[in-house]
Amino acid sequence: MSDITAVSPSDLDIDTDIDSGFDITNLPESFKRFLKDNDIDPRIYTVTKLPRFVRWNSHLDQSLLPTLDQLREQLKTQDVWKVQGLDGFFGFNLVKNGPRLFDIPAYKDHSLFGIDLSSAVAVEALCIEQDDHVLDVCCAPGAKLCMIANIIGQKGTGTVTGVDLAPHRLATCQSLLKKYRVGERARLFAADGTQFAIPAPSRLGSVVLGDVKLDEARPAKRRKTQKKAGNINPFWAPRMLRFDDMCPSRLYDKVLVDAECTHDGSISHIIKYEKWGWDTFEKNFMDKERLATISELQRNLMKQGWKMLKDDGLMVYSTCSLTIKQNEDNVAWFLAHYPDATLENVPCVEKLDIKLASIRRTDLKEATPEIQDAIQKSCVRFDPLTSRTSGFFLARFRKSSSTK
Numbered sequence: 001m002s003d004i005t006a007v008s009p010s011d012l013d014i015d016t017d018i019d020s021g022f023d024i025t026n027l028p029e030s031f032k033r034f035l036k037d038n039d040i041d042p043r044i045y046t047v048t049k050l051p052r053f054v055r056w057n058s059h060l061d062q063s064l065l066p067t068l069d070q071l072r073e074q075l076k077t078q079d080v081w082k083v084q085g086l087d088g089f090f091g092f093n094l095v096k097n098g099p100r101l102f103d104i105p106a107y108k109d110h111s112l113f114g115i116d117l118s119s120a121v122a123v124e125a126l127c128i129e130q131d132d133h134v135l136d137v138c139c140a141p142g143a144k145l146c147m148i149a150n151i152i153g154q155k156g157t158g159t160v161t162g163v164d165l166a167p168h169r170l171a172t173c174q175s176l177l178k179k180y181r182v183g184e185r186a187r188l189f190a191a192d193g194t195q196f197a198i199p200a201p202s203r204l205g206s207v208v209l210g211d212v213k214l215d216e217a218r219p220a221k222r223r224k225t226q227k228k229a230g231n232i233n234p235f236w237a238p239r240m241l242r243f244d245d246m247c248p249s250r251l252y253d254k255v256l257v258d259a260e261c262t263h264d265g266s267i268s269h270i271i272k273y274e275k276w277g278w279d280t281f282e283k284n285f286m287d288k289e290r291l292a293t294i295s296e297l298q299r300n301l302m303k304q305g306w307k308m309l310k311d312d313g314l315m316v317y318s319t320c321s322l323t324i325k326q327n328e329d330n331v332a333w334f335l336a337h338y339p340d341a342t343l344e345n346v347p348c349v350e351k352l353d354i355k356l357a358s359i360r361r362t363d364l365k366e367a368t369p370e371i372q373d374a375i376q377k378s379c380v381r382f383d384p385l386t387s388r389t390s391g392f393f394l395a396r397f398r399k400s401s402s403t404k
Helices: 029-037 042-046 068-075 117-124 143-152 167-179 219-228 267-276 278-285 288-307 328-337 347-351 369-378
Strands: 052-056 080-082 089-092 112-114 133-137 159-164 186-190 252-258 309-319 341-344 380-382 392-399
Touching: 029 278, 042 267, 052 117, 052 143, 068 080, 068 089, 089 117, 112 143, 117 143, 117 252, 117 309, 117 347, 117 380, 117 392, 133 143, 133 288, 143 159, 143 167, 143 252, 159 167, 167 186, 252 288, 267 278, 288 309, 288 328, 309 328, 328 341, 328 369, 328 392, 341 369, 369 392
Parallel strands: 133 159, 133 252, 159 186, 252 309
Antiparallel strands: 052 089, 052 112, 080 089, 309 392, 341 392, 380 392
């Protein structure tokens, strides 16, 4: 898997405010060709003043979480609103010369964190419950990881396992988990997501989890599983998840494959390169070999995520790309090759007061009329022109039981 160090500010817990005077003619020629080849409207990159979004850190007591009126007061603007359909989620537009997000008390006391709306929808699509064990593939920079940990909470036996190839990106995840004090049920692995085979935790501290077979917890079984999984230790884990029995029968209830992609939908990130330098952008994103192999990488991530998922479990595939190749094509390919996969609607989308972008038609040979119809009905696209969010795509799959 490629180690792309650049990450999207829309998914990082940092403050961004882009100058609206960006000229799309400044985009490098290689990126203009990429947009033309992938039928992406370049006017998308003129939308540089998108709303910002934050979510409550629900690990804290309700009395410590900011109200809508308090956020308006702290941000010095009435242009703050509750996001319909997402609990504890707020949108806002910053005032020129007003407070920045990281200046306000609610941010400083860690009672909320920044996460883009479209990214939050990908987490909500998993319908996480307190006893679920969730695998977050390509978990950096960590905003979605924090949200997953928030939803799992502290009352059940659920956990989240985050995987990313680059240790320095995992260090960012670790910092966020510690900053918001949501890491007591989270563990991180520096590993290739296309090969990651560490099972879900078999114990939470001294508590052996439900379906663990006694013979699987024996040392010999553990060593065999560790060897098969690559014998990797966690990059970071709290004490109650640090020493696990590695029981191979322990698959995950939910899997999020927020795949490495070309990031062309992350508008604020791309526009930043006008200041950072287009040479770096072309090196990171327009490398010909990377563009030629990115879909294969994404499909391999989907394959391994599916392998680690329980029967009747849910997997969400998402990217911050606007291309058909990385989105609809991959969904069609997956449905054609995995008969135990069923595409489902994303339930929370219907509650959002946000207009969705149109789903594109795939020209993939494997895309039967039934597959085309399923993609049109169930997949979700956001784009800046239509949705007023960062560009994002997601699909939700359910894994059929092998006994059916």
